[in-house]
Amino acid sequence: FHAFFAVLMAGGVPFPIYPPFRRAGIEDHLRRQAGILRNAQARLMISDAEIRPLSALLMGLAEDLRAFTTIADLGRARVLLEPMPASSETMALIQYTSGSTGDPKGVVLSHANLLSNIRAMGETMEASSRDVFVSWLPLYHDMGLIGAWLGSLYYGAPTVIMPPLAFLANPGRWLWSIHTHRATLSAAPNFAFELCLKSVRDEDLKGLDLSSLRMVVNGAEPVSPSTIERFTERFRAYGLRPEAMAPVYGLAECSVGLAFPPVGRAPIVDRVERRALAADGVAVPAARDDATALEFVACGRPLPRHQIRIVDEAGRELADRRQGRLEFKGPSVTKGYFRNPHKTLSLFDGDWLDSGDLAYVADGDVYLTGRVKDMIKRAGRNIYPHELEEAVGNIEGIRKGCVVAFAGRDERSGTERLIVMAETRLTNDLEKARLRDKISQSSLEILETPPDDIALVPPRTVPKTSSGKIRRSAARALYESGTIHEGSRALWLQLTRLGIEGILHRARRTVRRGVDFAYAGYWWMLLAAFGLVLWPLAVLLPGRPLRHALLGAGGRAFLRLTRIPLEVEGQGALPKGGVMVIANHASYLDGLVLSAAIPGELSFVAKHDLSRRIVAGPLLQRLGTIFVRRVDPKGGVEDTEAVVxxxxxxARLVTLAEGTFSRMPGLLPFRLGAFLAAAQAAIPVVPVTIRGTRMILRGDQWFPRRGSVSVTIGEPLYPDGNDFAAAVRLRDRCRTIILQRSGEPDLEHERVDLPPD
Structure with missing residues (x-):
């Protein structure tokens, strides 16, 4: 609690990660967390003292991580006099979704996103300060952090937070906490209800009263119709009303919640024809005596101010009872994944976000049928893995909730194979053979096809997320690696491997930094040497063409010696006679690059302040630079007349039309003066796009990096008049071309304050 708000008040961005649970999987766990820390560029980790021994390993694997501390340590630090200011759009949280080690997805959420989601869920749940929330959900998971804790905080509702391990050790403690504190609200993933059914004995429930519950949310993983039915039936005798059970749907990209049922409505289960859905994607209601029917739970309707639609592969919205991709939008949705533009691009479909889930809508309710990437295609049919997993989990000898079905590729036929991985404590070969027969028979009854392979594995082999969801892609990778039956490595060996890898990682990083510093030193020494030679020659040589030829040759030589490739396209496009070259501005290198890329004499149009610089002033004056006053109206008019x-x-004039640049990628608004001069002088404008200089030498920093540069010279644009409106049209045409070629975002509406000239 303290750490989360302390980070926000100090101006940082918190992102929770989950601690290691099993000694056997600590190596895989730390690798995944190190991948998250690298993506987030985390500087500080706050945790319990018990995690401190592992912090050195993480700092070895995550290069930006600088320190580890605890709440007790922070309590001894200086008091923050006042919190850092924040707006509704300020980043409040990064939620990392379950992904692979090398490609973590950090969902960026603003304060406005969180508040919108909490308010929308609260409206649907009819939440108020009169409620009491009991939760064992971990605070590093969105349902526990946002749904339980921040939601209760917003509504001023008392909240009882149990340690997750306390629930896992004794699920009955959750139920008794609801009884003791007369809780009206609670929440848990589907496996928690199964764990209660399996582990809580009848004799431990004497006197239990759950009648205070108005809503207990079931979400964060696929909701099983069987689980809801059996849980409701068993605990009805202890005061649990069927209408208190609330299957919901949500995802991190929508903060946490997206669809909730109305308060007081019992769960709805839809039975549909298996063949129609698998073959045609149509959810046709099944007959009562259809033993092969599929069952799906209604997960409610979109939260207030949020929308859901179901689309086909072409992006067209589908009618009711047609299965397709679920897309959504609303005030709770993220703007993208942190430092992962490729994944962010694939997330959006215009204004809508792609959930990656398959679903259909019936009577306004959303029915989830599976994940797009988890669907198994076999003989022209779609196989829903969660249905088979649930059936196999009910077989005696198989650990329930520890079964995963996935598609494996048959390299010979090019088709998908159906693989089932299931945990069991049995070790006898004959007993395991009988289990395989039962699994095959169960698959035949449900899917009319047996699995191609059944892998019976020891407990704690099937990979899971921090919230208990099956990591299907990780299970597939484990199966394909061929190490599925290998015993887990000893703890000392896992830590030794990580320690050695961390040392090597830091060594590589040190070498890389050393090379970077050496390059930067060489870069500046070379620039200084060129300056000492070229500056006096450019100032003293007679004839402006000779000076420009010298400067261009020097620029090309400097780029070659610093290993910066320069690619120029469209050199023949620059017309003869008077012309206005308009280029984007990304770095201090832009002038040098333009001189190296465009042969011949160029007259730069620069801010008046440069004429007073000790070094730059004399050089620019000898090169025929025209100085303009950008913020002085009277002087600006005179300077425009000089340019005309x-x-x-x-003259071949060169203007960097943005007037300034920043370290942030993006094309700023173009100043109108150069275009007004071009219209009045009736000369063409040539759009020139510079790419790569920003990455080499960013604004507000003096540490050059390796990179390449390209310059694209566009076709000349001729003004269609000599008035103000013609200048505006000319500017807009030119900017559109440069924006398309720059590969950077449009910052047209960004406010730019120019310094005094």
Whole structure:
């Protein structure tokens, strides 16, 4: 609690990660967390003292991580006099979704996103300060952090937070906490209800009263119709009303919640024809005596101010009872994944976000049928893995909730194979053979096809997320690696491997930094040497063409010696006579690059302040630079007239139309002066796009990086008049071309304050 708000008040961005649970999987766990820390560029980790021994390993694997501390340590630090200011759009949280080690997805959420979601869920649940929430959900998971804790905080509702391990050790403690505190609200994933059914004995429930519950949310993983039915039936005798059970749907990309049922409505289970859904994607209601029917639970309707639609593969919205991709939008949705533009691009479909889930809508309710990437295609049919997993989990000898079905590729036929991985404590070969027969028979009854392979594995082999969901892709990777039956490595060996890898990682990083510093030193020494030679020559040599030829040759030589490739396209496009070259501005290198890329004499249009610089002033004056006053209205008019006269006399003028640059990628608004001069002088404008200089030498920093540069010279654009409106049209045409070629975002509406000239 303290750490989360302390980070926000100090101006940081918190992101929770989950602690290691099993000694056998600590190596895989730390690798996954290190991948998250690298993506987030985390500087500080706050945790319990028990985690401190592992912090050195993580700092070895995550190069930006600088320190580890505890709440007790922070309590001895100086008091923050006042919190850092924040707006509704300020980043409040990064939620990392379950992904692979090398490609973590950090969902960026603003304060506005969190508040919108909490308010929408609260409206649907009829939440108020009169409620009491009991939760064992971990605070590093969105349902526990946002749904239970922050939601209760917003509504001023008392909240009882249990340690997750206390629930896992004794699920009955959750039920008795609801009884003791007369809880009205609670929440848990589907496996928690199964664990209560399996582990809580009848004799431990004497006197239990659950009648205070108005709503107990079941979400964060696929909701099983069987689980809801059996849990409701068993605990009805202890005061649990069927209408208190609330299957919901949500995802991190929508903060946490997206669809909830109305308060007081019992769960709805839809039975549909298996063949129609598998073959045609149509959820046809099944007959009562259809033993092969599929069952799906209604997960409610979109939260207030949120929308859901179901689309086909072409992005067209589907009618009711047609299965397709679920897309959503609303005030709770993220703007993307942190430092993962590729995944962010694939997340959006215009204004809508792609959930990656398959679903259909019937009577306004959403029915989830599976994940797009988990669907197994076999003989022209779609196989729903969660249905088979649930059936196999009910077989005696198989650990319930520890079964995963996935598709494996048959390299010979090119088709998908059906693989079932299931945990069991049995070790006898004959007993395991009988289990395989039962699994095959169960698959035949449900899917009319047996699995291609059945892998019976020891407990704690099937990979899971922090919330208990099956990590299907990780299970597939484990199966394909061929190490599925290998015993887990000893703890000392796992930690030794991580320690060695961390040392090697830090060594590589040190070498890389050393090389970077050496390059930067060489870069600046070379620039200084060129300056010492070229500056006096450019100032003293007679004839402006000679000076420009010298500067261009020097620029090309500098780029070659610093290993910066320069690619120029469209050199023949620059017309003869008076012309206005308009380029984007990304770095201090832009002037040098333009001189190296465009042969011949160029007259730069620069801010007046540069004329007073000790080094730059004399050089620019000798090169024929025209200085303009950008924030002085009277002087600006005179300077524009000077630019017009130069253009009319055949000068090739060069203007960096943004007037300034920043370290942030993006094309800023273009200043109008150069275009007004071009319209009045009736000369063409040539759009020139510079790419790569920002990455080499960013604004507000003086540490050059390796990179390449490209310059694209566009076709000349001619003004269609000589008035103000013609200048505006010319500017907009030119900016559109440069924006398309720059590969950077459009910052047209970004406010830019120019410094005094």
């Amino acid at each position: 006269r130069a253009a009319q006399h055949g």
